Amino acid sequence: MNAVANPPHLRVEGLTKTFGPVIANSDVSFQVERGEILCLLGENGAGKSTLSSCLYGFYQADKGRIFYEGKEVEFHSPRDAIACGIGMVHQHFVLVTPMSVIENIVLGTHEHGWALGVEEAERRVRDLCGRYDIDLDLDAKIWQLSVGEQQWVEIVKALYLGAELLILDEPTAVLTPQESDKLFRIIRRMTGDGLSIIMISHKLNEVMQSDHVAVLRRGKIVDTVRTADVTKEDLTSMMVGRPVMLQAEREDMEPGETILEVAGLRVRNDKDQHAVKGMSFKVHAHEILGIAGVSGNGQNELFEALMGVRDTDSGQIWLHGEDVTHQNPRQMVEHGIGYIPDDRFRAGLVGSFSVAENTILGLQKNPRFSDGPLLNFRRILNFANEAIKRFGIVTPGPHARTDTLSGGNAQKIILAREFWSASCCILANQPTRGLDVGVIEYVHQMLLEKRRDGFAIVLASEELEDILALSDRIAVVFKGEIMGVFRSDEVDIQKLGLLMAGQRDAAAQSDGKPYVKVV
Amino acid sequence: MSKSFRIEKRPEMGLIGLVVQAAFAITLAFVASALLLEVLGFNALESFEALRIGAIGDWESFEGTLIQATPLVFTGLAAGIAFRTRIWSIGQEGQLFAGAMMAYFITTLFDLPPFLMVIAVILAGALGGALMGGLAGVLKARFNVDVIVSTVMLNYIIVYLLSYLLTSRLWMAPGEYYLQTAQVPEASRLPAFLSGTNLHLGVGLALLAIMIMQFILSRTTFGYELRAFGDNQVAARFKGTNPQRMTVIVLMLSGGLAGLGGVAQTFGVDFRISQTFLFGFGSAGIIIAVIAGLRPVMIGFVALLFGGLASGGLFMQVMADVSSAIISAMQAIILIFFLGSSVLFRYRLKRVTSDE
Incomplete structure (x- = not known):
């Protein structure tokens, strides 16, 4: 031509x-x-x-x-x-x-x-x-x-x-x-x-x-x-505009005690159909369990059920061996579960609130931030300033309206809050969706840091490379079911992709190994 | 180089912007009302002068304005707190009736010394309104009944209940001709709030209510949760707010405030209940809350404006022979201009210079 x-x-x-x-x-x-x-x-x-x-x-x-x-x-x-x-x-x-x-x-x-x-x-x-x-x-x-x-x-x-x-x-x-x-x-x-x-x-x-x-x-x-x-x-x-580490290094670590356990969980969606059809898995301390799947295959309903926002139909949830099925969101937060939602401005932040107010969303009754029924603004501001500094939140100041912030900075507010309040378990639902590479790198590092600290982490993502790099084990979900749980060094993207599309037989043939479900 | 203007979205407006916007809307509303008066064959300037004298001409007329504003403050705060939580209750009118009726009811049950009786009446009024609001809240929380629908229907129910109590003569004095209750006992009437004035205790309560609501919203954990819930119910739910509980609490609080408005009007001004005495405070309260941007302190100021219109309107009727119905029209005109200007003020004209 x-x-x-x-x-x-x-x-x-x-x-x-x-x-x-x-x-x-x-x-x-x-x-x-x-x-x-x-x-x-x-x-x-x-x-x-x-x-x-x-x-x-x-x-x-x-x-x-x-x-x-x-x-x-x-x-x-x-x-x-x-x-x-x-x-x-x-x-x-x-x-x-x-x-x-x-x-x-x-x-x-x-x-x-x-x-x-x-x-x-x-x-x-x-x-x-x-x-x-x-x-x-x-x-x-x-x-x-x-x-x-x-x-x-x-x-x-x-x-x-x-x-x-x-x-x-x-x-x-x-x-x-x-x-x-x-x-x-x-x-x-x-x-x-x-x-x-x-x-x-x-x-x-x-x-x-x-x-x-x-x-x-x-x-x-x-x-x-x-x-x-x-x-x-x-x-x-x-x-x-600067060199970025594309994949974070996950160090080898022995998983500890079981922290979160789910058995036979069935959850309905807003249309009253079963979106989660009998999921079972365990997550241990020092472990990241990846949930691989195209979004809309029950991930949101699973997380909502784990957070107590959506009621479960049947099945049980244990935290540290204690049955926490049917507990409400406040109780789940008090048990030390942190939640990073996929849709930040929908489920994690109040747009009209200031950055400082959002750093304590749900924690307002914590004695650190209030004296009896009164908010303690001095301590809230201190906390917010600390968070802004530690997490590098770009904002005109703690009083700026949150909905003027970019997605990445908004996500950092949630990270600051949830990492502070969570004590044993982090649920991260597409935590890097729509974020820039630099922030993604940062979120990944924070998750790995929490893993080092002994947290159990559930990480749902559509980015298979991220899942493979970060997770110790990977559960593939399709239409509300777990198609299999694998150690991340045992699967490749091809196999995950086939399972994500619900093709168990093809997946079994893809690497010559028979289809095995490792839990 | 050529210069032109461009319309663009304005960034977030501060409190000053809101005040300028309100002043702009009110000015235009007065101009429009003047046109209306002229078309109807009245002298607008004379009418407005009568209105001014009636509202703020001297201390006594200003007292009248304050007294007229008092129930409006309560219904305004009631609407404000519900709307802040995005609960679209329009039950303020019915809750005001319920408060007044509950307070009237206890005066028919027992006698107490004046001081105690007044306290009992105030508590009963708040309770009556709160129950009425709470009913809509429970209907929403338990059966997901739309709050707009339930509050409108409850408004009718309570007014018809009053109508029944009167026409069946249960609450009417023997030999009474008008559809109204007997006078409330002396001991239950609200005493003067400031000695040497006509201001009854309700005026003081209204002032206190403004301050308390402002304080609750801005400084307490409950107010924080309420504002969070109002802006983003999903996030609030994830962070532990129980939506059903919040709905019931807010509607009870809102109803209690409206009920206090009923007590202030009935036991501070009218000393008896009739359908016409209490009519219209609910809808005016909604207008006031919207114009005030749902902010308690601003609700106080806007209620004062509406109180002034109401009290000046009576004087205008006497002096200029203008029907006081024009006042209702003016209130609505203010609202229309306010809503219009709030759209208008979202944009601004910007001068742009281009090279070509």
Whole structure:
């Protein structure tokens, strides 16, 4: 392909976008050649989402120019971008769940006026799926599909609308390793066909699958590199601005006494269906038990039951040998369990509270922070200042409103509070979701430190590499059941991935070893 | 270089911002009310002058304003504490009735020396309101009955109960023509709060209630838990707050405050209960709480404004022959402008300079 004769598929020149005093993108320039995968890599708040929203016409840039196939274009709305040939697959899908796949694809295309020309559309969609080997049941209702399949619906919909350049926002966030392998196989087939892909990501594994990487930091492009020329470590330090240890070192340690034990736990979700179907496990002192699984397979309900927020249907929970089933959250906190929730601003913090107030959430009646019915502000402030210093919380001060803090700093408030109040056990549900690499490193180190101190730790994560590196043992969950518990030096990502997808037989074959459940 | 203006979101507004916003809304509301008066054929300036004299013309009229504001402070605080917890109780009116009725009921049961009787009446009023609020709380906690629905229905139930007690003549003095109770005994009436004034004890209680509520919210562990629960129920639950218990406690507290408002009005001003005497304090309290941003001290000030409108409105009716119903309209106009301005004040105009 001759670069002089063929202008790049998309070229961005000097794009700047501000929100009030916040500069989201500053003088961003890059280009995508036809048939390549360009990855926009950056931490949270680096400006990836704003940039893609500008490309998709969702926002209008303050300054800068966009060229599509060498021709300058201006998008006033996503409609303009779609007409031009750009499609976007959002991280949160916009599908109508009670309707079928084909209806969702045709919906809103306005091609046939008000009547849906389903036969004609169906033929075209089948062609598309056939060409790229996408396996979709067009008559299935959206709610019947897995999250991975829903993503395919979004992609096919974008292609149906004539997209030649696809923007994928964190496409593998919801996929098992096997599903994401498949995604990249099909994406490669598309690029071979002349389609181009812009992929937004902060996951290094998927970044390595691209052709070029544009690294964003604080709204600016730090560098654009050929993926083949760099390592993950290079990319991380470009993204963070300093070298980062990607995996924390877990020292060998003999597990101690049993601290938390769960037997035959059954828990219902909000829809009154069983989300946890008979889980049993033990966690010992000096031990991290990893819970591997795609989110939504019962992890939240499990943690809520362990914290006493959700009642259990049957089964028992013991802490230090004492039966604590059906105890309320206050009692569980008093037993010395700390909880790090996946959704910080939902389950761990009060947004309108100051940083200082949030550092004692739930501890307000602790004699350290109150005298009888009265809060002791002096001691609360001391504690908050200590926490800010020790955990490196970036905030204007202890009186700043918590909802003005970044996710990482908000998470550090929770860490400070829970690590202070917990005395024997830490439950961490996706503790690093949405956090920057630097903070992730820090959270991991803190968890390992607590392990050294003799805590029992339950760590649920979708990041299999983290689970493998941090956990002593790993329990794989699928649809509310534990598919197996393994010592972390006995499994690999492939096997975990298959079990996460519920494929026990395939997992047994994957490493030639018979499927064994080690508890 | 060209200059233009841009509308953008304003960062968090402080207390000063809220005061400016309230002043802005109230000014506009008076302008709109003036238009309304002119359209109705009255002289707006004359009417407002009468309103001013009636509300704050001299010490005596200011006393009237304070007395009018007293039940509004209680219902305002009642609404404020419930809304702070995101419990949408609109039962203040019914709880005010329940408080007054419970207090009236005990005066029909026994006699006590004046001092003790007043204490008994106050406690009974708080209890009556608290039971009424607690009932809605238990319905919510046990059976998940929507608080808006239950409180509205309870409002009707208590008013109809009063209606029954009157029409069946159980609570009416023999030979009485109007639908109202007999006068309450001398011993139960609220004494002067400051000697040499007309201010009854209820005015002092209202002041005390403002301070106590402010103190509870900002300085106590209970207030902390309440604010946490109000902003994020999920997080509060994870951190040990029992939502059912919190709902019942807050609704009892809220009801108790409203009940005290009923005692203040009945035993400090009217000395008897009738449906019309107590009507409207509940809805006014909700408006006041919303305008005051649910802050106890601000509720005190806004209640004073509304009290002034009510007491000045009577004078305006006499002097300028303007129906005092216009006062209800003005209160609503203030609320509308306040809600409008709170949206408006979320944004600001910014001057921007661009190079091209």
